[in-house]
Amino acid sequence: MRTALAISIILLLSLAAPAGARLGPLHAELIVRDSYRSGSGVLVRVEVLDNKGQVERGLWDAVATLSGDSPAVALSTNKVVLYNGLGSALVTFTGTGDFTLSANVNGMQASRQLSSLQGQPVTDVSGSLTGEATNWSGIIHVTDDLTVPLGHTLTVQPGTLVLIDGVASGNNGADINIAGDLQSLGTAAQPVTLTAFDPAYEWGRIDLDDAEPSSFRYTNITLAGHSPGSGHTGAGLVFYARNSNVAFDHCSITDHDGKIGAASGADLTFSHCHLARAVMGPEIGSTALMLEDTFITEMFGSDDNDAIYIHGQRSGQKVELRRGVVADTDDDGIDTLGSSILVEDFIIRDIYDKGVSVNAGGPIFLKNVLIVESGTGVAAKDGNTGGNPQVYIDNCTIVSTDTGRNPSDLGIHAYFKYATSGTIEYFVTNSIILAADPVESDFGDP
Template sequence: MQGYTQRTVPWGLLLTAMLISASQLLSAGEGPRLELLTRDSYLPGIPLLLRIELRSPDGSLHRERWNAVARLRLEGQDAGISVDEVLLRNGIGSALATIEGTGELRLSASLDGLESARTLADLSDEPRQEVSGELPEDLTEWSGVIHVTDNLTLPAGGTLRILPGALVLIDGVEDGTNGTDFNVRGKLESLGTRDRPVTFTASNPAEAWGEMDHDGEEESIYRHTILTRAGNAPEGGHTDSGATINADDTRITFEHTSITDIAGKTMDAEDSEIVMRDCLLQRSVMGPEIEGTALIFENSAIFDMRGDNDNDGIYLHDQNTGQEIRLSGCIVAGGDDDAIDTLDSDVTIEDCIVRDFADKGISLFHDDVTIRRCLVVGNDIGISCKTHDDEGANVTIDHVTVAGNRIGIESRNRDGEDEAEINYSIANSIIRPGAGEGAATIRTDYDPDFFTISYCNLGQALEGAGGGNNLVAPPAFVDETAHDFRLSPGSPCIDAGDPDSPPDPDGSRSDIGYRSYTRTAAEPIFMRGEASGDGSIDITDAVTILSYLFAGAGISCATSGDSNDDGTVDITDAIYLLTWLFSGGNQPPPPVDGCGRDPTPDNLDCREPTACP
């Protein structure tokens, strides 16, 4: 093997190749893509929510990207923006930015050579329709700029339809509970689109408005809608704070909606039915609090719940008979109390990432909870359960990875409930504690025989627990320091799960942990970045990758072309390679100094790694 060769080439040629290739990639829709989701218009001085997503080729969030920072740029006459970057966690994040300028502006976000841009029209000269009091008992449509100057009521039997691109400015107060409220007793249809969302925000950024108070039989919908700077409303619930959405005995569906930068909590719902899909809840006192309410929370994120009083990501009281509470595909990250907190509710949590909360990742009180295919990382305590003597709790954990929490799993006697029964059934899971005083894999205040632990990988076995077939050898994550909790080749967790569990997607016996190991047919020997097959790593390899992407050329070993080892071959691989060769960037991940096997297997093809034996 010849190794790699660093050469000097004219920067003009290099930059031209990179820019042309990036343009072709974006137009072709290949590889991961960056999406800047915001309004197509602005009012100078009124904050604009910038939601940014990094999505995989299949359209799903790129959740494997633990943290990333997107850079912002605003161009145009007198252009100015209050923030210049946005933190993305597991592929999504937002910032509330104040925009200044005159006339049409261009706003762009960039990350890893990817860019997404929007053209913003200036609404300074747009007329404003002022409203307050009570709307008619038939159909009302809003478009353009609406200014709500005092409490407003949509009566029973009435329908308010808010059209794409509408900007609803609502008067507020600096603090307290008397912000302007919108009382919904009829049907609200907030019908934004991806390119032209509807926005509800404060008319004065320093004065948060009140709440959307839903109380009625008709179902309302928020679609591609942004709600910011609310919450100075009547206080109540777990945090004794106002809510942006107050739902009582009603039905509401939220799709592609963001509720951020709230003076109180995002939602308070009682005796209702709530559906949230592809929603972002960020920078509030607390996430949704529900009681006697059905909740379907899918493919949504909750971030940055901060304060000094019960700053939970989501708080789930008991539901009414026949109601379901299910969280799936969610990300709950960053807060000062518990990420997911339950009280006497039956809950299913699946395919969720729960990370970086000051207290517990998942806090359970009574009843039956099922947690499966989840990743719980970086909290003080991963999963904790408590109950009363006369209540009891049953916790089922299956294919879950709990890592880097001071305490992995806990059974707690908080209130002197010495006869309580908390039954844990844990299977096919990795439980590894983090550091800190009192660190433990499993901590219990009760008899260990309430635990049944089978086919798990544990930092330390729990003496006296039921079950068996557990491992204590390190699970061999790909890179725990970088929060890559995939299993490396040779991990003892591969094919070590319960043989009676459903097989993994590749047909093999179930693995231990939240994510199955991905096999390749032969796990070929190759050298990363050496895409041309000539035995050296140089500019011809970047050209080979670009020709493969944009000129229909073949590539004998796609794994070699995956220069940055993200599991795909796209424009970022060519940029990564060129940056290393000519600009002092990072060397490609192994194997790069010689031929070897892929330490992070993926589904890329490598039929003929011609430069390797």
């Protein structure tokens, strides 16, 4: 019976300022590698920054128009869609010769010169690296699975283009297997790129298994995921971290047939990253996560297309998401299962199902979070193993809409799903909730 589960709601409402609402002197920034290979995709990232160098999240929707100054080079697209001041697109440049790429956003312009890599030498690699260290620069072609063994350091220099063999479909694309460590040292002026040798044949994944700490800075990882499936969606992974420490700084992980990644027993950091255009975002469990100033957008498909899915963590592990954006997904924004997380100063928007989904676990802390244009703002479920989910909502604004999902247009929802016993508790302070049903309980009136 539904009455086996109780719901408690403490609700205090007052005016809440939406996260990211600050417009001031702005300028555009174009993050793109300084060279191109004709016919290969180049990740073009456009940001609108304030006078402190922060992405202007108050710029809700915008489109950057791209152009080149050489008639000898054609662009596969001339548009980059921005969500809250940031967006990216995988652009194929076809032609010869150097050229200047420009991006214009609402009259703000940024430009970068790209040189042609035509005729540059290519180094083929595969198998297990030997010795204590390997240094990559120029153009690297990974022709089959590559292993960085324990005790070995692979360093990828700024501007390196790593082309990896893939397959048209299935899970046998070439992988990069790391037991030692990988240090990708891209810069804003010279990002590192890992992408498919042939854009029609996506590569496998980066596999970190009991690896030494690895880091990726200003690194664009595209056209991967033809690797063995795992977890939600069953899709292949772009990265898989097990009992490993991995840091991504100013990285873009975009345009994949699979999902962004998975982690177990790991320590992950994402700072100023963009995760976009995949089946779903990262799925993590027993893992510490610090995700800051990071955007997760455009996760599309037929099932479980969440921006991020967070299972329970181990004792002492923290999961914190700060100053970011989750936008435009075909399922949930932030999905949890038995975890305790903090989401602070965040925008969650244009979500087909639930902005935040809570399944058992907790407590879940939402502080200064704006959730808009979602079918349900926040839903807490009776867990499939019982449990007493607690959700603390402070200084948040939740505005739901009818997305066509059933149910839809709910503010906060006590969701009867598994028919288990327990208590669902919401603690709502200094917040606004606007929906057809601002407070919905499947267990009777709260």
